[in-house]
Amino acid sequence: MMRYISCMCAVLGLFIFCHIANAGGGAGSNWTSSQANVSDDSAPSSETVLPVPYPSGFRTWQHVKSMVIHHKKHPLYDAFAGIHHIYADKKATKALLENKRFPRGAQIVFDLFSIRDKDGAMTESSRKFTAVMVKDDKKYASTGGWGWQAWVGGDRRSPALKSRSEQQACATCHEEVQSKGLVFSQWRD
Amino acid sequence: MMRYISCMCAVLGLFIFCHIANAGGGAGSNWTSSQANVSDDSAPSSETVLPVPYPSGFRTWQHVKSMVIHHKKHPLYDAFAGIHHIYADKKATKALLENKRFPRGAQIVFDLFSIRDKDGAMTESSRKFTAVMVKDDKKYASTGGWGWQAWVGGDRRSPALKSRSEQQACATCHEEVQSKGLVFSQWRD
Numbered sequence: 032m033m034r035y036i037s038c039m040c041a042v043l044g045l046f047i048f049c050h051i052a053n054a055g056g057g058a059g060s061n062w063t064s065s066q067a068n069v070s071d072d073s074a075p076s077s078e079t080v081l082p083v084p085y086p087s088g089f090r091t092w093q094h095v096k097s098m099v100i101h102h103k104k105h106p107l108y109d110a111f112a113g114i115h116h117i118y119a120d121k122k123a124t125k126a127l128l129e130n131k132r133f134p135r136g137a138q139i140v141f142d143l144f145s146i147r148d149k150d151g152a153m154t155e156s157s158r159k160f161t162a163v164m165v166k167d168d169k170k171y172a173s174t175g176g177w178g179w180q181a182w183v184g185g186d187r188r189s190p191a192l193k194s195r196s197e198q199q200a201c202a203t204c205h206e207e208v209q210s211k212g213l214v215f216s217q218w219r220d
Numbered sequence: 221m222m223r224y225i226s227c228m229c230a231v232l233g234l235f236i237f238c239h240i241a242n243a244g245g246g247a248g249s250n251w252t253s254s255q256a257n258v259s260d261d262s263a264p265s266s267e268t269v270l271p272v273p274y275p276s277g278f279r280t281w282q283h284v285k286s287m288v289i290h291h292k293k294h295p296l297y298d299a300f301a302g303i304h305h306i307y308a309d310k311k312a313t314k315a316l317l318e319n320k321r322f323p324r325g326a327q328i329v330f331d332l333f334s335i336r337d338k339d340g341a342m343t344e345s346s347r348k349f350t351a352v353m354v355k356d357d358k359k360y361a362s363t364g365g366w367g368w369q370a371w372v373g374g375d376r377r378s379p380a381l382k383s384r385s386e387q388q389a390c391a392t393c394h395e396e397v398q399s400k401g402l403v404f405s406q407w408r409d
Binding site: 090091093094096097098099100101102103104105108114116118150151152153154155158185219220 | 279282291305339342
């Protein structure tokens with residue numbers, strides 16, 4: 032249960048917070064925000080980042096659950112330290128509630144805030160990033176049937192994943208919950 | 221900001237967790253769940269607990285924000301230790317978004333979970349209680365224009381506030397944010 036969200040993608044976090052521009056290799060190395068969906072030579076390749084839209088309006092989606100990663104002894108501390116919330120859109124919520132397969136278009140958001148820890152209480156400070164996984168078996172066949180992206184500071188002009196290999200890393204981590212459709216979070220009342 | 225929720229009512233928490241049957245005095249002392257809205261002599265009095273309905277379906281309401289009270293040095297630790305989430309129904313959400321007066325019927329929920337702290341991460345464990353404040357200037361004139369109640373373990377058969385004085389204690393604590401309509405939580409994106 033502690034790992035109910037585990038990593039949406041540990042590599043994602045490393046990319047965001049460590050700014051390792053070339054960690055994913057390939058087309059991502061020369062990427063800028065305006066080139067998010069275009070490879071270096073303007074021709075699609077296996078390294079071309081797959082376009083994933085920013086999840087507009089996710090703050091009004093269903094709150095699924097929350098978790099706090101607060102100590103460096105947690106294996107995902109470097110990537111995901113903070114208070115995070117999981118939100119699901121209507122399609123994803125229905126699948127979670129009914130414990131069924133996620134349909135095409137279903138979206139789940141992972142919204143991470145840094146922690147303000149003071150006087151015995153942790154509150155949400157600034158947003159570190161907003162990440163999404165969106166289901167489409169055809170469009171995202173090469174990344175586990177889900178599209179993956181994150182935006183630093185929640186800024187839709189600042190996508191963090193810069194190559195398909197970075198997106199594939201997300202899927203690889205989520206394979207731990209293959210039986211749950213690659214989704215760590217389960218419904219609670 | 222640390223006190224953005226502060227106490228929905230410190231006395232509420234004490235009643236729930238310390239089981240101080242007579243702390244509020246008056247009719248509450250002989251209260252049972254089946255007598256929640258009836259005073260000792262079956263005649264309304266200033267001590268008769270005001271009926272407040274359980275907020276059915278609140279889990280689908282707008283998630284406003286969350287907070288973790290994790291150490292006894294926090295003044296509300298005894299009452300509210302845990303991970304809590306604030307949810308608002310449509311009326312309350314609109315008022316929060318527009319920073320306007322809360323209309324009649326607006327409801328805000330405070331949903332508290334105990335903490336499972338393991339390997340550097342805090343996750344939600346069992347539900348400690350679900351509390352609500354519902355706006356009605358006439359019906360709840362004696363308790364700040366809001367009706368207050370909480371249910372131990374989130375069980376609608378187990379209301380926690382047993383007298384009007386206990387409900388008044390909630391309002392008294394919330395007077396700290398009189399300028400915000402007695403609501404601690406403010407909207408964040």
